[in-house]
Amino acid sequence: MTVVLGIESSCDETGVALVEIGPGGAPRLLGEALHSQVAMHADYGGVVPELASRDHIRRVIPLARQALEQAQRTLADVDFIAYTRGPGLAGALLVGAGVACALAAARDLPVLGVHHLEGHLLSPFLSDDAPRFPFVALLVSGGHTQLMRVDGVGRYALLGETIDDAAGEAFDKSAKLLGLGYPGGPALARLAEAGRADAYALPRPLLHSGNLDFSFAGLKTAVLTQVRKLPAGPDAATRADLAASTQAAIVDVLVKKSLAALKATGLNRLVVAGGVSANRLLRQQMDAACAARRARVHYPEPRLCTDNGAMIAAAAALRWQAGLARPERRYAFDVKPRWPLEPISQGGPAC
Template sequence: MIILGYESSCDETGVALVCTERGLLSHALHSQVKMHQEYGGVVPELASRDHIQRVLPLTAETLAAAGMQLADVDAVAYTAGPGLAGALLVGASVAQSIAWSLGRPAIPVHHLEGHLLSPLLANPTPAFPFVALLVSGGHTQLMRVDGVGRYALLGETLDDAAGEAFDKSAKLMGLGYPGGPALSKLAEQGDPTVYDLPRPMLHSGDLDFSFSGLKTAVLTRMKSFDVNGGAAFETAKANLAAATEAAIVDVLAAKSLKAMKQTGLKRLVVAGGVGANRHLRQHLETEMARRGGEVFFPPLSLCTDNGAMIAFAAAQRVNAGLVDLSTSSHAFTVRPRWGLHDI
């Protein structure tokens, strides 16, 4: 079965073709980063308009790369939420229109489930059950995953997510958008031991997270710097970036390892944009190997939002018998706020 998938929840337009038997066939992605850099963050209206311009050319590119026509598609999947309402509506309306025109079913997909299952596109592939650290945008969660559609929440952020901590701290340091990658790049030039930043909820005894206090600590430290200090100011800022990254990584790793101990599982999966962070990957790989476990990440190209994870999640749900392909109605809605436990 061939599934055409669309992702348009925020500032990436993604299209992909996945076969339920053969896996990923092709995918194309356009990032709006350059457009939003001027504004220091995502402008929802501009994001929606850009999705409209990109989605059909990317569809043609994806089909051509796989040597297929629209008529070869058996179902069309799309991100139904969570995300920006206008952006979601672009992908949803295009997907539903194509499905209707072909007389094929349309499959709404939860954005976070796409991230959660994306490491299954890697080689080697993790087997169920596993613990998943989901660090995508405004979400930081630990989940026990016993199979497709079988998710149990172990812990989540109580305020800012890890990605928000990266982005907000980067903004306080005057770095560009997107903040997370900019902060990590600057951190490579710094010493993480110069500034002792808090590790919020590190010893809370549960698996929840909180990063708002870290952002406040970064703000306080930045106010103490002499902005006219020239090279000394730049060095201090690099050291602060390194300390910030280290604090976030320490908390994410500690909570993940605690979840492994509590569940007794030996496989950890890390998914979402923060999963591309080099220090987080190295830390978890070292610690899991020391404990006789394994850690899995999606390919770097699939850490950000993409159509491949949406088409693949739909394929996994089809294979698991969780999708009714006989449904003929093409009425649809999107869910800007949608908890993973509600699917």
């Protein structure tokens, strides 16, 4: 069995986890620790990169100790260390990369840089209901909305992506227009529970475009237009109705584009991953739509939808198992704040 220590520090969560994998087997989570910076950034209405980086520095070593203790392992039991190389905030990425390489050098361990989105993509393999290849993947988060055909680890073909705002950005920006706090997406979803999804006729951009691309900027503009029409100090019911209508528009596009991708590829298995995959309405409607089509849909465990070290360790373990990445004892590192997912189909970079 091979034990991987994974470190995630791409944005506003510091995550460390240990994953174990054997020949031909699925990754198994041994221990994990996570710290969210939401409370720290809330006063600013969004992530402050410098504060995020400094907080990662404070948290990562104590979290590593916590994950090792939970797993009842020590660094002597670790075979290699993985970290998020990109995409993400440059300063935040450098913290995780630096700590990973320093720990590895101290213990004479190999290291491996991991793509953040590949971590999300492969995170459902840590669940009891793990998917089987091939499948269509909907990667949906604050900064990314993509549909991929996935034929195996490292075998990814882009089917469609957002041409402007991602779905998570549409949630967050609409929440800000409604005067909700940070993080906006979960706040809007909570408010939407008290509203009527059909109260406002909001657009579904590119829904009938004939391709698998997304666009959410127009929806945000439509929400802004409706907010400006609201009376001063609108009552709670009115705000809840607009929140519910906004959420319904986003979810409708995600579900129908995903079903179109299944039809275009002829596949009957879907993976939905990324932060927005935790949205309850999205899961309900995606489950119903896939059941009607007799397709299977898989999600990460809810706690693994946000950024976390477990997905980084699992992605590294699966790439190593597939022979696509070779951890190396090279401790000079760099990071990739902008890093498309598709090119890594040909292999994985080491630190």
